[in-house]
Amino acid sequence: MPDERMRHSLSEGAPIVDAAPQYLSLQPKKNTVLVSHGRPPWYGEDGKRTCDAYVVAVSGGSGSGKTHVARQIIQSLGSIPTVIILSQDSFYKHHNEEELALAHANMLDFDHPDAIDMPMFAACLADLKACKQSNIPVYSFSEHQRLEEKKYLYGATIIITEGIMALHDPALRALYDLKVFVQCDSDLMLARRLQRDVKERGRSVDGILDQYLRFVKPSYDNFVRPTSSHADIIVPGSNNAVAIELISAHIRRQLQERANQFRQRLALPHRYLNGRSGASTLECRLEDLDLKVLPQTPQLQGIYTILRSKTTSRQDFVFFVDRLSTILVEHALQYLPYAPKTVITPVGVESHGQKSDAKNMCGVSILRSGGALERGFRRVINDVPVGSLLVQSDAKTGEPLLLHVMLPQCVRLRHLAEESWVFLLDAQIGTAAAAFMAIRVLLDHGVREDRIVFVTFLVARGGGVSVLRRVFPRVTIVCGAVDDQMREGWLEGVQGEGNPEGIGRKVWVMQPGMGQIGDRYYL
Numbered sequence: 052m053p054d055e056r057m058r059h060s061l062s063e064g065a066p067i068v069d070a071a072p073q074y075l076s077l078q079p080k081k082n083t084v085l086v087s088h089g090r091p092p093w094y095g096e097d098g099k100r101t102c103d104a105y106v107v108a109v110s111g112g113s114g115s116g117k118t119h120v121a122r123q124i125i126q127s128l129g130s131i132p133t134v135i136i137l138s139q140d141s142f143y144k145h146h147n148e149e150e151l152a153l154a155h156a157n158m159l160d161f162d163h164p165d166a167i168d169m170p171m172f173a174a175c176l177a178d179l180k181a182c183k184q185s186n187i188p189v190y191s192f193s194e195h196q197r198l199e200e201k202k203y204l205y206g207a208t209i210i211i212t213e214g215i216m217a218l219h220d221p222a223l224r225a226l227y228d229l230k231v232f233v234q235c236d237s238d239l240m241l242a243r244r245l246q247r248d249v250k251e252r253g254r255s256v257d258g259i260l261d262q263y264l265r266f267v268k269p270s271y272d273n274f275v276r277p278t279s280s281h282a283d284i285i286v287p288g289s290n291n292a293v294a295i296e297l298i299s300a301h302i303r304r305q306l307q308e309r310a311n312q313f314r315q316r317l318a319l320p321h322r323y324l325n326g327r328s329g330a331s332t333l334e335c336r337l338e339d340l341d342l343k344v345l346p347q348t349p350q351l352q353g354i355y356t357i358l359r360s361k362t363t364s365r366q367d368f369v370f371f372v373d374r375l376s377t378i379l380v381e382h383a384l385q386y387l388p389y390a391p392k393t394v395i396t397p398v399g400v401e402s403h404g405q406k407s408d409a410k411n412m413c414g415v416s417i418l419r420s421g422g423a424l425e426r427g428f429r430r431v432i433n434d435v436p437v438g439s440l441l442v443q444s445d446a447k448t449g450e451p452l453l454l455h456v457m458l459p460q461c462v463r464l465r466h467l468a469e470e471s472w473v474f475l476l477d478a479q480i481g482t483a484a485a486a487f488m489a490i491r492v493l494l495d496h497g498v499r500e501d502r503i504v505f506v507t508f509l510v511a512r513g514g515g516v517s518v519l520r521r522v523f524p525r526v527t528i529v530c531g532a533v534d535d536q537m538r539e540g541w542l543e544g545v546q547g548e549g550n551p552e553g554i555g556r557k558v559w560v561m562q563p564g565m566g567q568i569g570d571r572y573y574l
């Protein structure tokens with residue numbers, strides 16, 4: 052189970068609102084990633100994507116209940132990892148001054164297929180379906196205008212897209228796994244639209260009726276209703292509980308089939324390890340792993356001795372973790388590109404030096420223990436953005452689950468991500484399941500593999516690092532020490548806010564290791 056305390060603090064304290072997933076509620080918001088229990092791996096042991104997101108399209112007239120049906124499907128599905136209701140309304144085109152004046156006079160046709168930027172909608176949907184991020188436009192119904200801001204979306208297992216023209220475009224239809232049309236009487240649609248547009252879209256009754264007679268009704272008859280022929284299922288716009296149940300049963304079955312198909316190839320933590328039961332073996336040679344290990348100086352060994360000791364106080368542990376993080380990040384910086392630079396010194400003499408060429412440097416810590424490297428990271432790299440990923444193991448299956456994605460702007464925007472240098476921070480690479488997932492997330496965003504620098508205190512030679520290396524050979528891994536083994540062991544629970552009963556759990560532990568670094572650093 053995910054750490055409740057982490058879930059609580061992250062959902063409350065998220066500084067970038069639109070990047071934070073919402074936990075499933077009875078009224079799920081549109082264009083937001085809704086999370087129930089986290090996202091299992093969407094890639095196989097070769098690091099490649101094994102399945103697309105499942106896409107359901109819901110079309111129908113305005114006020115037919117498309118959004119309502121999308122929400123009913125989500126509720127009926129119950130526990131699904133992550134889902135987005137993607138609204139086609141967000142893709143209304145940008146309007147010039149003249150069009151805006153017409154719109155405010157209810158004289159602009161928003162019900163013609165040309166009113167929607169179909170290629171942009173298809174491109175965003177295709178990215179989300181392919182498990183990539185998308186930055187979708189934000190539209191204001193009261194201003195009749197596309198706003199400056201964009202909304203970042205990433206990580207849905209199911210996408211439910213809804214809109215009056217959702218089934219209109221053949222390129223869009225090709226992206227759907229299931230096509231639904233909501234059929235409703237025109238008078239009911241008009242009544243609902245009147246109520247909603249007055250309450251939510253700041254419209255007058257006269258204006259709504261004007262627009263309805265001039266554009267909405269003719270367009271429904273000419274463009275919207277005919278697309279029902281493309282639907283796999285027609286759902287009534289009211290009293291539709293049976294239809295919703297059929298749809299959700301179908302989706303559940305489809306997802307189950309996919310899961311069964313791919314489970315064999317999923318990247319389960321124990322499958323990364325060389326030894327399959329109880330303990331891992333030392334099959335790989337250190338030099339084959341191409342790790343950038345800190346020079347083993349006496350003072351570095353001194354730091355590790357303090358950190359490994361179970362009698363070290365928390366105060367000392369925090370101090371030496373911060374010191375070690377600083378050393379590691381300094382060491383990691385040498386793997387960035389540098390170019391010669393000449394400066395004039397205060398005594399007027401030229402000095403020939405170096406300057407880093409790396410653009411958009413940022414950090415991403417893998418919570419919770421990766422957070423222990425953040426202070427050192429910020430000390431070494433001035434004013435650097437730091438994001439986070441929360442990956443936890445499912446107690447039943449052992450699968451890593453992606454629970455939370457909070458990435459810096461230079462990763463969220465694809466055109467920046469392609470140039471960015473990202474330092475992934477985690478306390479150790481043991482099974483490598485979390486590292487694997489975090490690298491996959493960055494690659495999904497367009498970060499180049501050779502611009503990912505993984506910084507960690509410890510790597511287990513007999514752990515999953517050999518698989519990580521084979522799959523992502525161009526990622527630089529910087530560490531301070533290499534431990535020989537991993538063993539399946541029982542970790543005593545530490546009583547605290549998130550674990551009031553101090554319940555222990557079965558984990559893969561590194562040997563000799565440093566214990567649970569996150570617990571020792573934060574508690």
Ligand SMILES: Nc1ncnc2c1ncn2[C@@H]1O[C@H](COP(=O)(O)OP(=O)(O)O)[C@@H](O)[C@H]1O
Nearest residue numbers: 112113114115116117118119243247288289290
């Ligand atoms: N099956 C239904 N039962 C009761 N109210 C509904 C139903 N479907 C839609 N509504 C209500 O009608 C209004 C318009 O529905 P909505 O789903 O927003 O329509 P659409 O997305 O098709 O424009 C909303 O206030 C919604 O609560």
Ligand SMILES: Nc1ccn([C@@H]2O[C@H](COP(=O)(O)O)[C@@H](O)[C@H]2O)c(=O)n1
Nearest residue numbers: 112113114140143161162192195215267
């Ligand atoms: N500025 C706009 C843009 C669109 N509309 C109307 O919205 C309807 C589609 O949205 P639904 O949520 O009802 O499906 C469509 O019929 C447009 O007329 C608008 O009024 N103003």
